[in-house]
Amino acid sequence: MGKGDFKTRRGAREGADGSAAAAGVGAGPGGGGGRGCASRPPRAAPSRPSRACAVGAAPFLGGVPPAHAKCTCARDAHAPHTCLTGAAAADMDEMVAAMVLTSLSCSPVLQSPPAGDSASRAPCDPWKESGDVSDSGSSTTSGHWSGGSSDASGAGGSPKHSSEAPGSPPRDDGFDTDCDPLLLAEPAPRKRKNSLRVLYKCLWPGCGKVLRSIVGIKRHVRTQHLGDGADSEQRKREEDFYYTEMQVKEEAAVEPTASPTSPSAPAGLQGKLEVPLPEAPLPEVPGSALSQSAPSSFWHIQADHAYQALPSIQIPVSPHIFTSISWATATSTLPSLSPVRSRSLSFSEPQPATPLLKSHLIVTSPPRVSLGARKVRGEAKKCRKVYGIEHRDQWCTACRWKKACQRFLD
DNA sequence: ACTGCCGGGTA
């Protein structure tokens, strides 16, 4: 019966326009179904960062309570990492060793600190969607309400993003460039003080030598552990894995930054890293997908065309230039992108200063445990506002379906 | 009150 909702287009339209056929093909369909739905989905934790996408980013938002993860030492109020102060050198050794093992290859080095929570939780529970995000990497941004399948299937997805894709030739770049940002994005709270001393510590089991110059440490690793003869770059790269860079302050605050590529990746870009908001998990970087995720920097654009099959105009999506990173936070908290991204990143135009980008340093403020945030809700005017309910037929498909608007991304 | 959109339902 009439779902008298004013909102429905049918209602509105008929009333107002009176134009008959209009888009609504099936006259009756709508009404019926309906609401049989069950009460409400247990969305609590799940609200995911969703698209944010950003790749990661997300979009950059951790719906999950950060509680569980944490590094072993976390128990102190302090930030996990911080705990390794100079004094705790010994500890650090172990920790570092562990890190190295775990992430011998390009993996997230850091599952430690803030990342701790995100990292550890990544594997488990969370939302199905999240899986989606990280996994397919392709779908990401747009949550793909369902239709996502189009490209989600992967076939579509990969090709597109593959421009920078992992598999592609530029492995080299991929490694350095992609990886780093990602990695860093996760963990690294990095602080920079004026008078920090940077030391390089050899991570080779049993060694532990500390040198002040990067060259020195490299040489040390190469000659003492890897064997000098080698040549290839590979060796070279490996060197990176066997030493870590730490910045020592007077008190000896150490900062285990990602060792690999420390030199090459100056983090300068990563300025924002993640946003440790508990709420916005953003797409994490599951180790496995790592290689893939990295490249997926620009996906969301594509995503939209997926359904955008609207007759009439298509409207340019607008700038997609952004850097990427955002979601690294997984994530979502973003969120995002993920951001989450989460949503993902975004900027289309006037970006209202989003509260993104906070200090990364923080140790995580405990107080706010807001649960899964639902996304941030874009600010941009969406079809509904722009065209008005009266002209629902001009809305983008997503809007008509009450999904995330694809025409005006935020 | 409205808007944006997730999750889920119907066809």
Added chain:
DNA sequence: TACCCGGCAGT
């Protein structure tokens, strides 16, 4: 797969 809507969450 296409379409739609309940209902939640943020403004």
